[in-house]
Amino acid sequence: MSIGIVVILYNPDVEHVNHLIDEFASDDWQIAIVDNSPHPTQLDLASNCIYSHYPSNLGIAEAQNIGLRALFSQSIGYCFLLDQDSSFSPVIAASLYKQFIALEKVSPVAAIGPAIHCQFSNTVQEGVIQKGKQISLGLKEVKQIIASGMLISQQAFEKVGEKESALFIDGVDHEWCWRAKRKGLKVYQSQLVSMPHRQGDDRVKVLGITFKQGTPVRLYYQLRNVLILSRRRYVPIYWKCRHLFAIPLRYIVNRFVFENGQERGQFMRKGLRDGIKKNYGPLK
Incomplete structure (x- = not known):
């Protein structure tokens, strides 16, 4: 077969x-x-x-x-x-x-x-x-x-x-x-x-914590979908907690430590807004 x-x-x-x-x-x-x-x-x-x-x-x-x-x-x-x-x-x-x-x-x-x-x-x-x-x-x-x-x-x-x-x-x-x-x-x-x-383009260690570094636009989908999926009952609680609690630290590292920080910050803020509003599909 x-x-x-x-x-x-x-x-x-x-x-x-x-x-x-x-x-x-x-x-x-x-x-x-x-x-x-x-x-x-x-x-x-x-x-x-x-x-x-x-x-x-x-x-x-x-x-x-x-x-x-x-x-x-x-x-x-x-x-x-x-x-x-x-x-x-x-x-x-x-x-x-x-x-x-x-x-x-x-x-x-x-x-x-x-x-x-x-x-x-x-x-x-x-x-x-x-x-x-x-x-x-x-x-x-x-x-x-x-x-x-x-x-x-x-x-x-x-x-x-x-x-x-x-x-x-x-x-x-x-x-x-x-x-x-x-x-x-x-x-x-x-x-x-x-x-x-490979997941992401690179790994960067900040204060002993390893972060995945991908393209700025992926941050939009990552944060938006975390907020969307975290509302669903069948999504594991540990996953919700881990990803929701990590948002502030991820924002700080991407905005102020990684290259293209301003662009990264814009995509993350847009992702958070669309996640709250439940805007699905490709980034407009």
Whole structure:
């Protein structure tokens, strides 16, 4: 049975994406590439690829929905979600798929993902507060996983529903996992395979605390979606507290320590206003 792979692009490293396509250039895999870049990305597409371009940028959530719908409509039962910079391989995919199949024989499964190897700290990431429940030597049950490397089934996608397009970006993957758990499905993280991954452009330590440094506009979505999601009952309390209480410190660091502080401050203030007003979708 073929397994699907959905790759979301936005001004990607073409060489890296072509390498990813080459890795999965087999009839065993079906690839849906959804490109949110302003201009079409010139890729060496294989015969098992379908390419869709949306220059207006639909956001990561809707792009994932488009890719998943396209592959699931071809009677593909399982799909991976990947970012454009994901360091993913058939070996990782096969291991996760094998674990997923074994798990769903026991209980309803929403998703499984690899352990994440942070390329900044060169360590496998652990939850700061929620470290997950150890199920076996190679498996944890967790509250949420990131989208990159996430494997979901058509059955879970239909039961949980699509990714929330209105969030646009940031919090999309976590929200879907929390919604899945509310519906009785479980989320797992494999300890058998790890995937190198970058979150943000850099890490900066201020007064002994490490902060992720991304583009200024991402701060708008991060703060807006924290305020939006924190109102929902199914969102974990620890997540609400951690992110809400961190807002003042994040604002000070981004506004007065990081470069482009004035621009960062403007995006954060706009995000807070729109979060309070429940303004969804892309930044106007």
